[in-house]
Amino acid sequence: MRLVLAWLLLAMTPAALASAEGNYRLGSGDRIQIQVYGEEDLSIDGIRVGESGTISYPYLGTVRLAGRTVKEVENQILQGLKGDYLVNPSVSVSVIEYRPFFINGEVRRPGSYPFQPGLTVRQAIAIAGGLTERASSRGLRLVRADNGGERSLKVEMAFEVLPGDSIFIEDSFF
Structure with missing residues (x-):
């Protein structure tokens, strides 16, 4: 996990960090x-x-x-x-x-993790130890706070994760 987090930090250029922070x-x-x-x-x-x-x-x-x-x-x-x-x-x-993001369901280490700008669902799964054998790579849901409420989105691996987001990985039927 430390290696993945270190890679995420190195992958973010100062310009990318400033841009992400500007809209955050x-x-x-x-x-x-x-x-x-x-x-x-x-x-x-x-x-x-x-x-x-x-x-x-x-x-x-x-x-x-x-x-x-x-x-x-x-x-x-x-x-x-x-x-x-x-x-x-x-x-x-x-x-x-940043406030953490959360990942639950069919990942090896569900829980909360520190957020880094530019994080995608794929990277969040890697931080959580990867998918389990039962995981559905198509059953990806993300819950995001939205104007005082929450909205649930069906997402793909490249979808951007924001601080406070909760990702849920469903299990496959077969």
């Missing part, structure tokens, strides 16, 4: 880093987004992050600090740990 919407369980240049009291390393989708941030109080991109959060914090507190703040936000 934060959610409960993500760990982020907030840096405010020249302001150590306002820089936070490794704060986890709570179940409510918020964090507690100095001077601003409760800040809602769930459903927002990293750039939107940077702008939100910048606007909150600008003016009364700082004249021209420089804010940088990055994801340091």
Whole structure:
């Protein structure tokens, strides 16, 4: 498993990671880093987004992050600090740990695993030790959070997995 995870990390170029992070919407369980240049009291390393989708941030109080991109959060914090507190703040936000994805059913090691940008169903299966003898390579389902609810999708091996997704591998009949 470590070899597969190492390969996934190496396969992601810095440009691909930046692109994936740019479109990525934060959610409960993500760990982020907030840096405010020249302001150590306002820089936070490794704060986890709570179940409510918020964090507690100095001077601003409760800040809602769930459903927002990293750039939107940077702008939100910048606007909150600008003016009364700082004249021209420089804010940088990055994801340091994504929430996990889950894989169940006919895989050798079902469970939750750390997410990496660019992950596909095929790679998720490899991380979980591969398919069992009883697995159906066509019976692949993915459940994804969607606007406060969930939707279930029939997927192929090349389908992109997102943080928080649950993959279910059905068993074959024969």
